[in-house]
Amino acid sequence: VLTKRIAVLPGDGIGPEVCTEAIKVLEAVSERFGHQFELDVQLMGACAIDATGDPLPESTLQACFEADAILLGAIGDPKYDNNPAAKVRPEQGLLRLRKSLGLFANIRPVTAYDVLLEHSPLKADRIQGADMLIYRELTGGIYFGEKGRTADGAYDHCTYTREEIVRIAHLAFQSATTRRNKLTLVDKANVLETSRLWREVVQQIAPEYPSVAVDYLFVDNAAMQMILNPKQFDVILTENMFGDIISDEASVIAGSLGLLPSASVGETAAMFEPIHGSYPQAKGKGIANPIATILSVAMMLEHFGMQEEADLVKEAVDYTLDKNVLTPELRADHPFTTEQVGAFIANYV
Amino acid sequence: VLTKRIAVLPGDGIGPEVCTEAIKVLEAVSERFGHQFELDVQLMGACAIDATGDPLPESTLQACFEADAILLGAIGDPKYDNNPAAKVRPEQGLLRLRKSLGLFANIRPVTAYDVLLEHSPLKADRIQGADMLIYRELTGGIYFGEKGRTADGAYDHCTYTREEIVRIAHLAFQSATTRRNKLTLVDKANVLETSRLWREVVQQIAPEYPSVAVDYLFVDNAAMQMILNPKQFDVILTENMFGDIISDEASVIAGSLGLLPSASVGETAAMFEPIHGSYPQAKGKGIANPIATILSVAMMLEHFGMQEEADLVKEAVDYTLDKNVLTPELRADHPFTTEQVGAFIANYV
Ligand SMILES: CC(C)[C@H](C(=O)O)[C@@H](O)C(=O)O
Numbered sequence: 001v002l003t004k005r006i007a008v009l010p011g012d013g014i015g016p017e018v019c020t021e022a023i024k025v026l027e028a029v030s031e032r033f034g035h036q037f038e039l040d041v042q043l044m045g046a047c048a049i050d051a052t053g054d055p056l057p058e059s060t061l062q063a064c065f066e067a068d069a070i071l072l073g074a075i076g077d078p079k080y081d082n083n084p085a086a087k088v089r090p091e092q093g094l095l096r097l098r099k100s101l102g103l104f105a106n107i108r109p110v111t112a113y114d115v116l117l118e119h120s121p122l123k124a125d126r127i128q129g130a131d132m133l134i135y136r137e138l139t140g141g142i143y144f145g146e147k148g149r150t151a152d153g154a155y156d157h158c159t160y161t162r163e164e165i166v167r168i169a170h171l172a173f174q175s176a177t178t179r180r181n182k183l184t185l186v187d188k189a190n191v192l193e194t195s196r197l198w199r200e201v202v203q204q205i206a207p208e209y210p211s212v213a214v215d216y217l218f219v220d221n222a223a224m225q226m227i228l229n230p231k232q233f234d235v236i237l238t239e240n241m242f243g244d245i246i247s248d249e250a251s252v253i254a255g256s257l258g259l260l261p262s263a264s265v266g267e268t269a270a271m272f273e274p275i276h277g278s279y280p281q282a283k284g285k286g287i288a289n290p291i292a293t294i295l296s297v298a299m300m301l302e303h304f305g306m307q308e309e310a311d312l313v314k315e316a317v318d319y320t321l322d323k324n325v326l327t328p329e330l331r332a333d334h335p336f337t338t339e340q341v342g343a344f345i346a347n348y349v
Numbered sequence: 350v351l352t353k354r355i356a357v358l359p360g361d362g363i364g365p366e367v368c369t370e371a372i373k374v375l376e377a378v379s380e381r382f383g384h385q386f387e388l389d390v391q392l393m394g395a396c397a398i399d400a401t402g403d404p405l406p407e408s409t410l411q412a413c414f415e416a417d418a419i420l421l422g423a424i425g426d427p428k429y430d431n432n433p434a435a436k437v438r439p440e441q442g443l444l445r446l447r448k449s450l451g452l453f454a455n456i457r458p459v460t461a462y463d464v465l466l467e468h469s470p471l472k473a474d475r476i477q478g479a480d481m482l483i484y485r486e487l488t489g490g491i492y493f494g495e496k497g498r499t500a501d502g503a504y505d506h507c508t509y510t511r512e513e514i515v516r517i518a519h520l521a522f523q524s525a526t527t528r529r530n531k532l533t534l535v536d537k538a539n540v541l542e543t544s545r546l547w548r549e550v551v552q553q554i555a556p557e558y559p560s561v562a563v564d565y566l567f568v569d570n571a572a573m574q575m576i577l578n579p580k581q582f583d584v585i586l587t588e589n590m591f592g593d594i595i596s597d598e599a600s601v602i603a604g605s606l607g608l609l610p611s612a613s614v615g616e617t618a619a620m621f622e623p624i625h626g627s628y629p630q631a632k633g634k635g636i637a638n639p640i641a642t643i644l645s646v647a648m649m650l651e652h653f654g655m656q657e658e659a660d661l662v663k664e665a666v667d668y669t670l671d672k673n674v675l676t677p678e679l680r681a682d683h684p685f686t687t688e689q690v691g692a693f694i695a696n697y698v
C-alpha cells in the first residue's frame with residue numbers, strides 16, 4: 001500500500017472531461033489495491049490565462065514540484081491560435097512546465113490495435129502489427145534556444161549539449177533492450193551540426209548495449225518510412241522538433257489519436273498526458289475518448305512501480321475495445337459516451 | 350523555334366539512367382517542334398568527388414550559370430552516408446548549387462494518379478483525387494544559418510529575412526490563383542520566432558490575392574493532415590526544413606516516388622529533377638522509373654514557355670500509364686525496362 005500525490009491539470013477543451021474518467025479509474029485502482037492517491041487539481045493553459053493572466057500560475061508549478069506525478073488533460077484554445085503574436089499563449093505554460101521540471105524525455109508508444117485497423121488511413125497490411133516507442137527530447141533544441149527579431153528578420157537557435165543527448169539516449173537504449181532490440185535515430189546529419197552530434201553520441205553509446213541494433217534515418221526519409229513501412233520501427237530516438245513532427249505523424253497511422261498515451265519524464269518529475277489535443281469542437285458533448293488518458297494513468301502506475309495495477313488497467317482497456325464499448329469516432333452505431341466508457345473501465349478494474 | 354542551353358548533371362546511382370531517357374524525350378520534342386537543345390553534361394555529387402575531390406567542381410557551376418536550365422538526375426552514394434563526419438559529402442554540392450544559383454523556391458506537384466491507387470500505402474478513398482503543389486523555401490532557414498561546435502555541444506541557427514519570405518510567398522499565391530485558390534502555410538508559429546515572421550508576412554501579402562483562401566497549420570498537425578486528408582491541400586507554402594519533411598511525406602502517399610518531378614527556381618536560374626534519390630541498389634539494373642525525370646523535363650519546357658510541348662510530354666506519360674508500360678515497382682508481371690519506358694514516351698512525342 002502506497003501513498004502518491006498527483007497534480008491534476010485538466011486544462012482546456014476536452015481535457016477536464018477525459019481527466020474525470022481517468023480519475024475514476026485511478027480511484028478504482030485505489031479501492032482495489034488499497035493505495036492512497038492524493039489529487040491536487042490545478043489550472044494550466046487557456047483556463048489559467050482566463051483566471052489569472054498566466055498559463056502556468058505559480059501555485060500550479062508549486063503543486064507540480066510537490067507531486068509524485070502529474071496528470072495533464074490537454075491545453076489550447078482556438079482564440080489564441082490565429083493570433084500568433086499574442087503575448088501570452090497557453091503553449092507557453094506547457095513549455096515552461098517541461099523546462100522547469102526538467103522533463104527531458106517524451107515517451108510515446110504507438111500501437112496498431114487490431115480493432116482500429118479499419119479506422120487507419122493506411123491499408124491494413126501496412127499497419128497491422130506495428131508497435132513502436134518514440135523517445136523525443138523535450139527540453140532542448142530549437143524550442144528553447146535563443147530567438148528574436150533583427151531589423152529585417154527573425155531567428156531561432158537550435159543547440160544541443162552532449163549531455164542532453166547522452167541522458168535520453170541511455171533511456172532509449174535501455175528501453176530497446178526490453179523490447180525488440182532495435183533503435184532508430186532520426187536526424188538530419190547530412191545538413192545539421194546538431195544532428196551530427198546526435199549521431200556521434202549515439203555511435204559512442206551503442207557499444208554499451210551490444211544487443212541493440214542501431215539504425216540511422218534522415219528525418220525526411222523517416223517521414224516516408226513511417227507511412228511506407230511502420231512495422232520496421234521498434235524504438236525511435238530523436239530531437240525535439242523532429243520528434244514533434246514524427247511522433248504526430250506516427251500517431252495517426254494507428255487509427256485513432258484517442259487511444260494514445262504519453263509520458264514526459266526527467267530526473268525527478270514525471271508527467272502523463274493523452275497525445276490528442278484539447279479538441280475544442282468536442283468540448284462538453286460527451287463524445288471525447290477517455291482511453292488515451294486512462295492509458296496515460298497506466299503509464300503513471302508503471303512509473304510508480306505498480307506493474308500489476310498498470311497491467312490491470314491495460315487489460316480493462318483491451319476488454320473495452322473487445323466489447324466495442326467505444327466513443328463515436330470508433331463506433332458510429334450506438335456509440336457510448338465519454339462517461340460510459342470511463343465507468344466501464346473503472347468498473348472492470 | 351528556340352535555342353536553349355541545358356546543363357545536365359546526371360549525378361549518382363540511377364541518375365545517369367533516368368537522365369538518358371529524359372534526354373531522349375527532349376530530343377523527340379526538339380525534332381517535333383524544331384527547337385535546339387544544347388546539352389552540356391557535367392559532374393556533380395559523389396561521382397564529382399571521385400573524379401575531382403569536389404562535389405560541385407568549378408566547371409559544373411560555370412556550366413550551370415551559363416545554362417537556361419539545369420536537369421539533375423540524383424546525387425548521393427551510401428559510402429558517404431554512414432560517415433556523417435566526412436569532410437566532403439555529395440549533399441554539399443547540391444546545397445552549394447542551390448545557394449550559388451539562388452534557387453530559392455522548390456516546387457513539387459503531388460498528384461494521385463488513379464493507376465497508382467493500389468500502390469499507395471493509404472486507403473484509396475483517402476488519397477483518390479489528391480492534387481497539391483508544395484512551395485518549399487530552399488536557400489534559407491536552418492540549412493544555411495551559422496552552425497558549429499562549442500566546448501560541449503553543437504548549434505545550428507535558423508534565420509529568415511522578411512524579403513526571403515516575401516518572394517516565395519508571392520510565387521505561391523500566384524500559383525494558387527491558377528489552381529483551386531487555396532494556400533496553406535505550414536509553420537510552428539506557437540514556438541518559433543521565424544515561424545511567427547512567416548505568418549506575419551503571409552498575412553500581410555494575402556490581401557493582394559483576394560481570391561485565395563489562406564489557412565495556417567502547425568507543422569505537427571500538417572504531418573497528420575497529410576495522411577488523414579490529403580485532398581484538403583491545394584498550394585502548400587513552407588520554410589526549408591519543414592518543406593523537406595512534409596514534401597517527402599506527401600510524395601509517398603501518392604503511391605510512387607518514381608512519378609514525381611520537381612523544379613527549383615530563382616530570379617534567373619531554374620533546375621529540374623525527379624524527387625526520388627540516387628537509389629543505388631537499383632543502379633544499372635534497368636529497373637529505375639524514368640517518368641519522374643521525364644515529367645521534370647515537362648516542367649522545364651513549361652518554364653521555357655513551351656506549353657504545348659510540355660502538355661504533349663505529359664500526355665505521353667498519361668498514355669504510358671494508361672497502357673501499363675511501367676517499370677517493376679508499378680507492374681510486377683512483365684515489367685518494362687527503364688530504357689523501354691523512355692523509348693515508348695519519346696516515341697509518342
Ligand atoms: C503545444 C506545442 C507547443 C507542443 C509541442 O510542439 O511540443 C505540442 O505540439 C506537443 O507535441 O506536445
Ligand SMILES: CC(C)[C@H](C(=O)O)[C@@H](O)C(=O)O
Pocket residue numbers: 190191220440443444593
Ligand atoms: C540531400 C539533402 C541535402 C536534400 C535536402 O535536405 O534538401 C534532399 O533531402 C532534398 O530534399 O532535396
